[in-house]
Amino acid sequence: MHGEHGSWLSWLYEIKVGPHHLVPEWVPEAVPMSVLVILVLGVLVRLGMRRPQREPRGLQSVIEWVFVSLENTWRGVLGDDAPRFAPFLSSLFIYILLMNWLGLVPGFKSPTANLNTTVALALTVFAVVQYYGVRENGFVGYLKHFTGEIWWLAPLMFPIHVIGELARPLSLSLRLFGNVSGEDRIILVLVALGAILFHRGLGGAAEAVPYGLAAPMIALAMFTSLVQAYIFSMLAAVYLAGVAHESEEEHAASPVSA
Amino acid sequence: MLYLFGLVTATGFAVAVAAFAGALGQSKAIVAALEGTARQPEASGNMRTLLIIGLAFIESLTIYVLVIAFMLLPKLPDTPKILELLK
Numbered sequence: 208m209h210g211e212h213g214s215w216l217s218w219l220y221e222i223k224v225g226p227h228h229l230v231p232e233w234v235p236e237a238v239p240m241s242v243l244v245i246l247v248l249g250v251l252v253r254l255g256m257r258r259p260q261r262e263p264r265g266l267q268s269v270i271e272w273v274f275v276s277l278e279n280t281w282r283g284v285l286g287d288d289a290p291r292f293a294p295f296l297s298s299l300f301i302y303i304l305l306m307n308w309l310g311l312v313p314g315f316k317s318p319t320a321n322l323n324t325t326v327a328l329a330l331t332v333f334a335v336v337q338y339y340g341v342r343e344n345g346f347v348g349y350l351k352h353f354t355g356e357i358w359w360l361a362p363l364m365f366p367i368h369v370i371g372e373l374a375r376p377l378s379l380s381l382r383l384f385g386n387v388s389g390e391d392r393i394i395l396v397l398v399a400l401g402a403i404l405f406h407r408g409l410g411g412a413a414e415a416v417p418y419g420l421a422a423p424m425i426a427l428a429m430f431t432s433l434v435q436a437y438i439f440s441m442l443a444a445v446y447l448a449g450v451a452h453e454s455e456e457e458h459a460a461s462p463v464s465a
Numbered sequence: 466m467l468y469l470f471g472l473v474t475a476t477g478f479a480v481a482v483a484a485f486a487g488a489l490g491q492s493k494a495i496v497a498a499l500e501g502t503a504r505q506p507e508a509s510g511n512m513r514t515l516l517i518i519g520l521a522f523i524e525s526l527t528i529y530v531l532v533i534a535f536m537l538l539p540k541l542p543d544t545p546k547i548l549e550l551l552k
Contacts, residue, residue: 280514283511283514378525381525381528381532382521382525382528385525385529385531385532386528388535389528389531435521438521441514441517441518445518
């Protein structure tokens with residue numbers, strides 16, 4: 208399916224290496240956009256942590272603040288397991304947050320507004336949770352946690368739990384996709400409305416007025432993007448806490464259902 | 466014609482009903498969180514986390530309906546076709 212390429216990265220589709228295009232036509236714009244996010248994150252952290260000081264200043268202190276506050280958040284859910292899963296969960300959070308925010312910059316498109324990206328993220332979380340479930344509890348123990356407490360209800364509980372487990376990546380992906388694509392669509396409609404109402408070819412600074420109509424929605428979208436990234440990574444943390452308990456402590460008993 | 470009428474009505478009303486039901490459910494969660502915070506301000510951090518998670522669960526149901534509405538939206542015919550059908 209050929210998507211329209213109309214962003215500030217569409218020049219990537221023109222590059223040819225010999226007879227072939229570097230980036231084929233059918234690659235959706237979400238892919239170069241997420242590569243851009245990864246590059247920006249990598250470059251930022253590299254620059255900040257090039258010569259780590261004992262007393263951090265500048266970019267290093269910002270990076271350390273972000274990492275430490277995220278790890279404290281996971282500590283509230285995972286307890287002592289937090290340092291094990293913090294890299295995965297914090298990466299998930301920062302990556303999803305920046306991808307969501309990228310769509311709010313004029314000329315760029317959120318990779319998470321594409322269902323493929325969110326399904327990929329949800330399947331990754333699903334695979335990680337299942338892997339740790341089998342690794343911590345052994346294969347038999349992992350199957351046992353589907354059966355529930357009462358053993359003679361097991362033939363009933365097993366399908367219910369399996370379906371609930373399968374519904375998790377579905378709900379994760381659809382929630383993130385629906386929220387981000389919905390808010391991007393609202394901003395698009397507002398900008399179009401502003402262009403229709405206010406564009407009189409005045410030139411100069413007055414050209415920016417049509418975009419001003421979307422400014423409150425962009426502010427709201429920044430907040431909801433943050434909340435959705437938090438929700439996604441928090442749910443991943445809750446699912447991980449449900450399967451990978453080394454120390455037998457029951458922290459913050461959040462309902463673990465789809 | 467009846468089919469198109471049903472399609473348009475369903476697309477419009479689905480989102481409206483989902484928004485209403487979602488708001489009702491979320492308001493209950495927020496009321497509970499506010500009362501808990503008023504009773505014990507020092508536990509508000511924990512409550513805030515649970516509130517946000519609960520709100521996201523409820524909101525995702527509304528978002529599912531929005532996704533279905535978005536899927537139905539291209540199926541609605543545009544004005545020339547409707548005028549032709551009305552003849």
